Amino acid sequence: MKQWVVENTDGFDGLRLKEVAIPKVGDSDVLVKLNAASLNYRDLLIPRGEYPLPIHLPVVPGSDAAGEVVDVGPNVSRFKKGDRVVTLFNQGHQYGAIDIRATQTGLGGSIDGILREYAVFDATGLVKVPKNLSDIESSTLSCAALTSWNALYGLEPLKPGQVVLVQGTGGVSIFALQFAKVAGAIVIATTSSASKAERLKQLGADHVINYKEDPNWGETARNLTPDGAGVDFVIEVGGPGTLAQSFKAIKFEGIINVIGIVGDGEGKAQPPALDTLSHICTVRGVQVGSRALMEDMIQAIEANDIHPIVDEKVFALDQARDAYDHLWNQNHFGKVVIQI
Template sequence: MKAIIIDGEPGIGNLRLVDRPIPSPRRQEVVVRVLATALNYRDLEIVRGSYHTRFPLPLIPISDGVGEIVAIGEDVTRVAVGDRVCSTFWQRWVGGSFDMAEPHYQRGGPLDGLLAEYAALDEQAVLPAPADLTDLEAATLPCAGVTAWHSLITAGHLNAGNTILVLGTGGVSIFALQFAVNAGARVIVTSSSDEKIERAKALGASAGVNYRKHPQWGEAVLELTGGRGVDHILEVGGPESFAQSLKAVRRGGQISVIGYLGGTEGTINPLDIFRRQVTVRGIPVGSRASFEAMNRAIDTGKLRPMIDRCYPWTDIAQALHHLEEGSHFGKIVLRH
């Protein structure tokens, strides 16, 4: 089979197309023919060597994908040959608290990812893809979709009538917008682009703030909420934006810390968290149980993931550069 590896040293220029044997399933494993994959910022960082953890190379990158099961190992009972399944990011976090997640079993690093024609997966690390979604749409779910769902629903206990703030229009933020609107919540979005804000409104956002025009966007969000602040913020920017998030959140509200697209430099005053009595929670994607619950909501709500652009999977370098530019709206996907 063909696979793409990070070869020798990290770097987009060090991605290599190689021949590997088609894996054979071991006990309680399945082998899938990969149909589509999707990019996350984590994948970009791992490829270029800027991720906070360095993994042994060579490594097949990319954690998220969907495939058709072509072989099963001994004692596999959850799925069958011919099933179309999504992978999970945490291969052994089936449910329960984060204590159940094992750091050494993350797909796409340190475990080989899905940027290949075939992949062997633990049967506990796959679940049926939503029937109404295309392969490309289903491939977007494992990280961005589950992260948004885990933030708002599993851990955040979103209620109808809550006001949610999502930062930017990347994959996690757009999923959060869709889930929140589907649950009857009000959504405010930030972006550097008025055009993207209008696109977000077309998906159900009630208002938007252009942070280029309003660097103190926390104050603008307060104005939009009559001075009260929002109930829940999906914080993807990092320390620099966190200070504005603390201004925008209501007293006793929640901030889900998901990423650091704005960088890792900056300071956070813990007294500001204390004064606002804010719950700050790190979001480590989510368990398979969260994934399954999200899929049920996608089915009943007839939700469709937002795809920004699709590339052939062997054009991974071009796709990563597009992700690096930060101009996307929704998810970047790869067709296998």
């Protein structure tokens, strides 16, 4: 079979496509023919040597994939041949709060990931795909979708009428917009272009702010909320470049979910920890979510017929290097998918 490997951290040129043997199943394993995979910003940082968490090289990249079960070990009862499945990001995070051990089981970083034609997983590292989604759509769920679901339901469940602020048009933000709207929430979105603003409105965003035209967008977002009280949830993907504005937007007792560091933080100091006190809010780091949370999310996707937003350009497995460039250059809207 074909599989990609990150051999070094010298950039995307460290990606190599190789021919290897199809892996064998152990007693508790499941062999999956992978049909589609999607990329995350994390996948770009790993070969560039910029990922802040430990990785083990060489490693098969990627964490998010969907496919079909083609073989199971003798101790496996959760799946059978022919089942359609999607991967769990942190293979060891099954229930409840994450711990250090579970953070060391991330596909495509700590252990081999999914940019390949076949892969073996422990049966606990897979979940059945939503019945209403294709493999291409399902391949987007493992990281971005589950992270946004955790942000909105992992600590305090989102309630109808609450206000969610999503930053940009990446995978996590788009999923958060979709999950928030079916829950009856008000969504404020930020973006940098008129064309993306129009797409966000089509997806249900109640208000869209162009952060290039309005550098004080956090205050603007606050003023769009009932009584100017602020937003209940922030999907914070920018990091140092956006956190100060998130503090301006957040409501007393609101939750800022810190998920990414994709913003331009040049020349901007990260706000001090005491800002959490002056704004009386929770700032929470989110690292994806458990298998139990993922199963809850998939039930909601089926019940509300939610369909992930996939970028119009879908790549082949041999074109994975081009897919990395496409995501890095921010030429996408929604999730960048590789069909295997």
